[in-house]
Amino acid sequence: xxxxxxxxxxxxxxxxxxxxxxxxxxxxxxxxxxxxxxxxxxxxxxxxxxxxxxxxxxxxxxxxxxxxxxxxxxxxxxxxxxxxxxxxxxxxxxxxxxxxxxxxxxxxxxxxxxxxxxxxxxxxxxxxxxxxxxxxxxxxxxxxxxxxxxxxxxxxxxxxxxxxxxxxxxxxxxxxxxxxx
Numbered sequence: 001x002x003x004x005x006x007x008x009x010x011x012x013x014x015x016x017x018x019x020x021x022x023x024x025x026x027x028x029x030x031x032x033x034x035x036x037x038x039x040x041x042x043x044x045x046x047x048x049x050x051x052x053x054x055x056x057x058x059x060x061x062x063x064x065x066x067x068x069x070x071x072x073x074x075x076x077x078x079x080x081x082x083x084x085x086x087x088x089x090x091x092x093x094x095x096x097x098x099x100x101x102x103x104x105x106x107x108x109x110x111x112x113x114x115x116x117x118x119x120x121x122x123x124x125x126x127x128x129x130x131x132x133x134x135x136x137x138x139x140x141x142x143x144x145x146x147x148x149x150x151x152x153x154x155x156x157x158x159x160x161x162x163x164x165x166x167x168x169x170x171x172x173x174x175x176x177x178x179x180x181x
Contacts, residue, residue, distance in 0.1 A: 003039065004057070004063075005054075005057055005059040007037055007063075008062060008066045012038055015036070016034050016036055017031035017074075017084075018032045018034055028082070030082045030083030031083075032084075032085040032086075033087075035047060055089060055091060065092075067086060069109075071086050072105050072106065075111050075115060076111050082115070083145075084115060085116075085147065086118060088118050093131075093132050102139055112143075113143030117145045117168070118145070119148075120147070133164055146166055147168035148166045148169050149170045
C-alpha cells in the first residue's frame, strides 16, 4: 500500500490503450485507458494486485485523477478524434468534487466532453447509490458518456440499468463466454 501510494508521484505509473471497435464493422471507435505499474524492484505489477491496495489505502482517488488527466492529455493529441474510456473507482465517484474534476480536466486539455466515457461497475450502486447517481448525473450534464463495465458479474441487476441512463453496457466476457456454443 505504501509503495502504490508513492508510485504516481515517482513516475512508475503509465497508461496503455486497448482499442474499442464496433462489432458489426470492426471499425475502431475509441480506446480504453488501462493503468500499468512498473515497480523499480518487482517490475510490472498486476492491476488485480495494486488496484485493491490503492483502494484500501485511499490512494485510488489521487491515482484515478492521474489516470483521467493523462488519458485526456493523450486523447487531445490523437490525430483522429476518437473516444477515450476511463475506468473510475467507486471511491472517486463518491468523492465530493469528481464532476468538478472532470469539468476542469476537460477544459484544461480542450477535449470535447463527447469524447470521454467514464466506466463504472455495478458495485458502485450497492452501497453508495444515491451519491453515485447524483455524481453521474452531473458528469452526464457535462456531455460525458457513462458506461457500466463488467455487467453480468456479481450483482447483475436490471434494476441497476433502470436506475441510471447508461450510454453503454459492457457485458463481462465470463457472462457470454459460452453463449455461442
